Amino acid sequence: MTESADYVISACRENDVKFIRLWFTDIVGALKSFAITVEELEKALEEGMGFDGSSIEGFARIDESDMVARPDPATFQLVPWRPRESGVARMFCDIHHPDGTAFEGDPRQVLKRQLKRAADLGYTFYVSPEMEYFYFKDSGGRVPLDRGGYFDQISDAGSDLRRETVLTLEAMGIEVEYSHHEVAQSQHEIALRYTDALTMADAAMTYRLVVKEIATTNGVYATFMPKPMADQNGSGMHVHQSLFKGERNAFFDVSDEYHLSAIARGYIAGLLHNARALTLVTNQWVNSYKRLLPGFEAPVYLSWARRNRSDLIRIPEYKPGKETHTRIEYRSPDPACNPYLAFAVMLAAGLDGIENERQLPPPVEGNVFELRAEERASRGIATLPGSLIEAIEVAEQSPFLRSALGDHVFESLIANKRIEWDRYRRHITDFELAEYLPIL
Known part of the structure; x- marks a missing residue:
């Protein structure tokens, strides 16, 4: 023992x-x-x-x-x-x-395999996900608790629910950095403090359960559905991440314009290179692609920048003396993903960029959504998959994703998602009935 x-x-x-x-x-x-x-x-x-x-x-x-x-x-x-x-x-x-x-089909083991790969190169992988969610009055509808917005206090009907959730998380050994009302009506976020990826994946699973348990106890419903309301922002899981060698942040370089080391630049390049393939893991539901649309603060284009929140990858501003805080923020995942697999494939993509010395394209500091299609094409700015079936087809052709997940999980996930897509195709939506039945 x-x-x-x-x-x-x-x-x-x-x-x-x-x-x-x-x-x-x-x-x-x-x-x-x-x-x-x-x-x-x-x-x-x-x-x-x-x-x-x-x-x-x-x-x-x-x-x-x-x-x-x-x-x-x-x-x-x-x-x-x-x-x-x-x-x-x-x-x-x-x-x-x-x-x-x-x-080989255990998601926790998939993450452990990628963490060992990083450890063999001398790295520890740290992450912090910003997991957004909604409170509704019950599970049968989408009636919000409030009409508040970003950081609202007076209109924040969920503040006591968040407080109870934070206290419960901390009682379970999960450190919370902050909590607040998000942009959409009745949308909230509780940010977990940076830690190693395996601990964080366990914490993310606990977080989702605790949010729902506290909501149920208080007679309301919490959901991590990526896009429950068409006219409101969806819920994302922006993942802050970095590699450390011992106590040193391997992403930091004082001499670089963005304070990014060659390791960090290779890591970002690897994420951009493999982003389309790993989207099936980070955004795995039919509904995930209702969130990934222009105009709702969700990334669509494969670009990176420092201040621009329309890019897929954002580099948070460096503060002097805070070298350990240097990190990248990957913005496309949603909180309904499997965190073990999501962290595993993001790490695998970053390591691919480092090991293969992939070249990082120039940053895009302007609003990517405002660029003309021809301009995006001339700058080589590709897009994330626009639907679950496109994500499936991209993933199926990716040796990278098969290697990152292993044959068992890769094939099982593809099979599961094809079944979901086939069920979705057979479903007649309220939109179709309202739009076409009266005129066709």
């Missing part, structure tokens, strides 16, 4: 924990869990707990369904919204085959 496992067992005794929920995700980022009693905890920590993986999206086929969930003791936390008497704790799990080998 390891020291961390001993700590978990001791913490359960001290806090009267009766149930431990074992958490993991399927390929589309849906949180899955099952509970064990504290009496089974020692066995779970030593051997893992077996389960049937055949019904988990993107996991095994029926003829190879046996899986083992091995809890990670470092992720042990009490669940604050459950009763303290005979309480509940949670741990994230890595999924293995019964023979002990890592399951």
